[in-house]
Amino acid sequence: MIIDLRLRIGYWAIGLLGYLFIGLFLPSAYAQTMSNNNYIIKMQELNPTADINVDNKPTADNLNPSIPEETSFKVRMGIKNSVASHPFSILLTSNIIDFGILSPTNPIIRTVDLNTNSEAVYGYSVIVFENESLTASSSAKRAFIPDTTCDNGECSTENASEWTNTLTYGFGYRCDNITGVDCNDSFAKTNFYKHFPNIANNDDPQSIMAGVGSKDKTTRISYKINIPGTQAQGTYNNITTYIGVPNF
Amino acid sequence: MKINNLKLKILYLTICLLGYLSIAQTTNAIPLNLAIDPPIATIKAIPPAIITVPLNIQNKGDAQVSLQIQLKPFKAKGENGELEYTRKMLGVFGSTQILDAGVPIESVTINPKQQKKLNLSINISQDTIISDYYFSIIFTSTDSSLAKFNSSMNNIGIAANILLSVGPKETPKTTLEEFSSNIFFEKGPIPFTIRVKNADAHFIEPKGEITIKNMFGQFIGKLSLTNVNILSDSIRAIPNDTYMQELKLKNNLGGKTKNPYDFKHPIALWKENFLLGLYTATLNISMSDEGPIFTRTIHFFAFPIQTLIIIVIIIITAIAVINRLKLYE
Numbered sequence: 001m002i003i004d005l006r007l008r009i010g011y012w013a014i015g016l017l018g019y020l021f022i023g024l025f026l027p028s029a030y031a032q033t034m035s036n037n038n039y040i041i042k043m044q045e046l047n048p049t050a051d052i053n054v055d056n057k058p059t060a061d062n063l064n065p066s067i068p069e070e071t072s073f074k075v076r077m078g079i080k081n082s083v084a085s086h087p088f089s090i091l092l093t094s095n096i097i098d099f100g101i102l103s104p105t106n107p108i109i110r111t112v113d114l115n116t117n118s119e120a121v122y123g124y125s126v127i128v129f130e131n132e133s134l135t136a137s138s139s140a141k142r143a144f145i146p147d148t149t150c151d152n153g154e155c156s157t158e159n160a161s162e163w164t165n166t167l168t169y170g171f172g173y174r175c176d177n178i179t180g181v182d183c184n185d186s187f188a189k190t191n192f193y194k195h196f197p198n199i200a201n202n203d204d205p206q207s208i209m210a211g212v213g214s215k216d217k218t219t220r221i222s223y224k225i226n227i228p229g230t231q232a233q234g235t236y237n238n239i240t241t242y243i244g245v246p247n248f
Numbered sequence: 249m250k251i252n253n254l255k256l257k258i259l260y261l262t263i264c265l266l267g268y269l270s271i272a273q274t275t276n277a278i279p280l281n282l283a284i285d286p287p288i289a290t291i292k293a294i295p296p297a298i299i300t301v302p303l304n305i306q307n308k309g310d311a312q313v314s315l316q317i318q319l320k321p322f323k324a325k326g327e328n329g330e331l332e333y334t335r336k337m338l339g340v341f342g343s344t345q346i347l348d349a350g351v352p353i354e355s356v357t358i359n360p361k362q363q364k365k366l367n368l369s370i371n372i373s374q375d376t377i378i379s380d381y382y383f384s385i386i387f388t389s390t391d392s393s394l395a396k397f398n399s400s401m402n403n404i405g406i407a408a409n410i411l412l413s414v415g416p417k418e419t420p421k422t423t424l425e426e427f428s429s430n431i432f433f434e435k436g437p438i439p440f441t442i443r444v445k446n447a448d449a450h451f452i453e454p455k456g457e458i459t460i461k462n463m464f465g466q467f468i469g470k471l472s473l474t475n476v477n478i479l480s481d482s483i484r485a486i487p488n489d490t491y492m493q494e495l496k497l498k499n500n501l502g503g504k505t506k507n508p509y510d511f512k513h514p515i516a517l518w519k520e521n522f523l524l525g526l527y528t529a530t531l532n533i534s535m536s537d538e539g540p541i542f543t544r545t546i547h548f549f550a551f552p553i554q555t556l557i558i559i560v561i562i563i564i565t566a567i568a569v570i571n572r573l574k575l576y577e
Contacts, residue, residue: 072293072294072295072296072297072372073291073292073293073294073297073299073372074291074292074293075289075290075291075299075301076289076290077286077288077289077301077302078285078286078287078288078289079288079475080453080475081475086283087283087284087285087286087287087304087306088283088284088285088287088406088408089281089282089283089284089306089308089406090281090282090283090404090405090406091279091280091281091308091309092279092280092281092402092404093279094277094278094279094402095277095278095279095280095389095391095401095402095403095404096277096395096399096400096401096402097399097400097402098277098395098397098398098399099397099398099399099400100397100398101398102398112402117283120285120286120287121287121288122329122474122476122492123328123329123330123511125330125331130400134398134400137394177502179499179502180499180500180502181498181499181502182499204332204333205333207330210330210511211495211499211511212492212495212496212499212511213492214496214499217499223400225398235395235396235397235398236398236399237394237395237398237399237400237401238400238401239391239392239400239401239402239403240400240401240402240403241388241402241403241404241405242402242403242404242405243386243388243404243405243406243407244282244404244405244406244407245331245384245407245409246287246288246407246408246409247328247329247330247331247409248288248322248324248329248331248382248409248411248477248479
């Protein structure tokens, strides 16, 4: 308890000085800017000493903040009202599929996982194609493993069908859902395969997976090869390309 | 032949080891991971204009990638916003460039976990044909080295779509092709099909909503339609956010839900489970800021037959039991 008058005055003086000291360093309120991918909202500078003017309303510019507005064009980037935290992306877990040693009538299946993040768009698809059939690069006759037509001879770049017979030869693929349901419906049945569109044959790239824009979709792509006993010896290679395409 | 001399043995083993190392191929499988931002850009321009749009391409993988840059024209495939590439070349390609620090490039190399900030530059000259131009900028990895073992080399690519509209704003020529639903429902949710045809030279971004009234004239539901782009000379089905959420839920559950909705056929969904009586749904849709505005009304009837049958059975059973008890008294 403070009884002495001088002590009391001293206490009040220190308190007042402390208050003034803190008050001097209080942050001032200035212009505020809030933005997202689609909008930028600019607040007019607040002056606490001025009278409040009812015309000082916030303004909203419906333009991307990074694009300067020109009189002759207008750009909007991304989709309206998007709250996506990640950009559109595609991941393939391996850049190479090693088939190992091929032996006749002994089918080889190898897999790679394909993942997409399409939260930033309403929908997407992944298209795929091969540069050519699996071709023996060292062979003088350019021996190749043809693209499969499956057991009934009817599977193609667009239609899948069953391939279980070890006497059915060729190179094909199928798609299985890991997360999501975006594999093409034609792969709904097990052991149903297609073959890759061949750019060398002027085939059009085909959609291997497609769906609504979402965070994490993963599919497993299985490559299958089966060769006959008459297949020329050699090292067979080709290049397969996957492209993630957002919807418009 | 037996080698007794130790020095000869070591030399022999060294030669064998070197031979093995020179022949053996190592398979260094690496993941490929690309991201792009923005995935879509819409541009409305009046000639002449020099347009610049920033593009960020990111290598999220653990190895350096070299990417080839291509421009590919596309058109609508189906009515859900999917696209398909065409082989025709667009007139604006001659004046379109991808710039890296102001320098035109056709390929780009990006280090692991790095991103490259590029610019799309389009020079719209005064004599550019008034039309729309739809194309993707595709970044594709270019590893074409063939392994010395049986293999398929995988390349990866990612696209950003550009919708470029050249010409002044006018009232677009559009038609509301369909606004429909079933006539009778036992219960919700109620699906509405909205299909808009754009016969104009430019893409449109319609804004619309469906309001639902019950038989007493009370407003009981409002569905805001998703803002989508409808390309010139195409039809698009317009969904709402509820439909999108249902599809995402279906995805998360691995397709193990009862909802029959699919990505190929967008609809607007009204999630109201208990429905009884006559309902009126009115669509108001504005095809652009300049119009036209279409209004169309449909009616549907809802009656929970299954629930009613169960209630009737319960009532009949209760009456029967009461009567039987009265007989015993």
